[in-house]
Amino acid sequence: MSRPAPSVPGQAGQERPVPTSAAPGGAAPGDAAPGPAGLDVTGLDVDLDGTPVVRAVSCTVAPGGWLALIGPNGAGKSTVLRAIAGLARHRGTVLVGGTDVGGLRDRERARLIAYVPQAPVLPPDMTVREYVLLGRTPHLGYLAHPGARDQRAGEESLAALDLTRFADRRLSALSGGERQRVALARALAQEPRMLLLDEPTSALDLGHQQHVLDLVDELRGSRRLTVVSTLHDLTTAAQYAQRLVLLDGGRVAANGTPAEVITEELIARVYAARVAVTQDPEGRPVVTPLRKP
Numbered sequence: 564m565s566r567p568a569p570s571v572p573g574q575a576g577q578e579r580p581v582p583t584s585a586a587p588g589g590a591a592p593g594d595a596a597p598g599p600a601g602l603d604v605t606g607l608d609v610d611l612d613g614t615p616v617v618r619a620v621s622c623t624v625a626p627g628g629w630l631a632l633i634g635p636n637g638a639g640k641s642t643v644l645r646a647i648a649g650l651a652r653h654r655g656t657v658l659v660g661g662t663d664v665g666g667l668r669d670r671e672r673a674r675l676i677a678y679v680p681q682a683p684v685l686p687p688d689m690t691v692r693e694y695v696l697l698g699r700t701p702h703l704g705y706l707a708h709p710g711a712r713d714q715r716a717g718e719e720s721l722a723a724l725d726l727t728r729f730a731d732r733r734l735s736a737l738s739g740g741e742r743q744r745v746a747l748a749r750a751l752a753q754e755p756r757m758l759l760l761d762e763p764t765s766a767l768d769l770g771h772q773q774h775v776l777d778l779v780d781e782l783r784g785s786r787r788l789t790v791v792s793t794l795h796d797l798t799t800a801a802q803y804a805q806r807l808v809l810l811d812g813g814r815v816a817a818n819g820t821p822a823e824v825i826t827e828e829l830i831a832r833v834y835a836a837r838v839a840v841t842q843d844p845e846g847r848p849v850v851t852p853l854r855k856p
């Protein structure tokens with residue numbers, strides 16, 4: 564199998580060259596994630612082309628926790644996620660495991676954080692297996708080929724995302740949902756300490772949505788992975804995240820547990836939507852849209 568070109572592995576679907584260090588061989592011993600990493604964002608401001616898009620956003624996620632960013636179209640969810648990933652210039656601080664990500668080189672950041680954008684751009688001629696193996700790049704030395712541990716991480720990610728049967732298929736020959744799962748498989752192969760997911764299930768059928776979200780949830784427990792995701796489906800956000808940050812016009816409109824944030828009054832105000840909020844058997848909010856009487 565040919566080895567894919569190095570890229571910034573923390574940013575699935577957004578390839579660009581990345582410098583590598585001079586250690587021969589595959590994944591080095593001790594490359595495994597050293598432990599859980601929480602997130603502390605303080606006073607985040609982002610301007611895009613001179614337009615203020617995010618203002619004074621602060622939020623925290625405990626190590627191994629799941630935070631969902633919710634809010635209407637254009638509220639700034641993807642921009643906050645991109646700033647945390649180091650892809651959007653910002654003011655304020657973003658600490659992951661106590662480390663200011665603004666001061667990290669691409670390779671260091673990619674060992675810490677994996678980011679899966681909303682619409683990953685995948686190189687069409689690469690195979691699924693080659694692409695997923697790109698997730699190992701931050702763990703490889705200069706000109707090193709993936710070693711046994713890297714291959715194993717790639718195969719495990721393929722299997723976890725139900726992609727093994729597509730492993731030798733070119734990326735151009737996949738459906739939208741399969742492509743979304745490939746981007747996630749690459750992020751998992753990266754073995755990050757924090758996973759940033761922008762609408763990770765938008766192209767998936769109901770069964771694959773649950774499978775992917777259950778898998779990410781399981782990894783929070785088994786790998787102590789910290790998760791920050793955007794999610795449009797408020798009921799799903801309430802089922803999987805322990806904390807929600809509701810953004811409106813680039814600012815935090817509410818920050819708390821699902822029960823604190825998902826209320827009929829807040830949703831009516833921020834989304835201009837008619838909904839009924841009830842509870843599932845575990846007491847989590849369930850949002851039902853109501854048609855105009």
Ligand SMILES: Nc1ncnc2c1ncn2[C@@H]1O[C@H](COP(=O)(O)OP(=O)(O)OP(=O)(O)O)[C@@H](O)[C@H]1O
Pocket residue numbers: 611612613614616634635636637638639640641642643
């Ligand atoms: N280059 C730019 N210049 C000015 N404004 C921009 C630029 N890029 C994006 N925006 C604006 O920034 C705002 C936030 O965009 P963002 O993608 O973060 O929103 P979002 O909450 O993720 O939305 P959605 O739910 O639709 O995906 C939007 O109003 C968008 O139009």
